[in-house]
Amino acid sequence: MMEGENLTKEQIEDEIRKIKEKHAEDEEFPDEVDTPIDVPARRRFAKYRGLKSFRTSSWDPKESLPPEYAKIYAFDNFTRTQKHVLAKALEMEQGGSDDCIPASSYATLHVKDVPTGVASKLCMLAKKMPIIACGLLQHESKISVLHFSVKKHDTYTAPIKAKEELVFHVGFRQYVCRPIFSSDNINSDKHKMERFLHAGQFSIATIYAPISFPPLPLVVLKCEAASTSPSVAAVGSLRSIDPDRIIAKKIILTGYPQRVSKLKSTVRYMFHNPEDVRWFKPVEVWSKCGRRGLIKEPVGTHGAMKCVFNGVLQQHDTVCMSLFKRMYPKWPQHWFPLLGA
Structure with missing residues (x-):
């Protein structure tokens, strides 16, 4: 039986807090997050994925798009479209088309179907400052x-x-x-x-x-x-x-060595049940001292896991796992009727 198998939730949280206080001076990793004890990590971080390399790993830009993308x-x-649109506008301007007004000419604009309230405010505004029509x-x-x-x-x-x-x-x-x-x-x-x-x-x-x-x-x-x-x-x-530009949010899950034996180490507090360990097993782990490793198997019933590294892990080291999720901007509140159209 692993040490700490009979700890309560409060005791586990207190133990994690003490360990983090010892590492409080390390501000090099601001993306660290705590794994919730009462929610499975595979559910809490379901939208996240691990990447072998952030620069070279593939990511399909059309995968799992939000509903807003159906309206954009x-x-x-885009470069070719911009060149075509600007060339067409320049041609209309220089070609004397009936749709264009020569520069430096006076024009009168007639706007139809404008509500009375909007028209009155526009007229009052025009007395104070110029109004631009584009x-x-x-x-x-x-x-x-x-x-x-x-x-x-x-x-x-x-x-x-x-x-x-x-x-x-x-x-x-x-x-x-x-x-x-x-x-x-x-x-x-x-x-x-x-x-x-x-x-x-x-x-x-x-x-x-x-x-x-x-x-x-x-x-x-x-x-x-x-x-x-x-x-x-x-x-x-x-x-x-x-729309295909991928913006990824990075989080780092952390665990702490409990036992170290040559290249093998037992890591605890990254996860809190063996099912989460099996779920995230394909993701590579790394340490803040520069070691890289893989998860081999869960140990016990409280989420401890056996890992193998490419070098001897220090007892004071911290084991990390990087996860990424694609992020999208917020749809403006006043456009929500458009989203549901």
């Missing part, structure tokens, strides 16, 4: 997944969290959205999600929004609770439109 538009070749290029009325290269503004010191409600002012359009942030990794088709927008470096902000063609300047505004006017939180530009 995707291009077979035409849309082909596809710019459709929704897709837009990626922006953004950098936190030097004057903004408050944290900007992922999926936080922000105002994106893109070109002549402005909309409320809840972006997610990711690293700009050009050597891989997968990009690690960032929980915050870090100061002094560029990140990629991903949102659902109407299609626009880059390059377009971006100003990110954030409405503060104590202030009546929004603050400039970040600046950037439109990078690309690509």
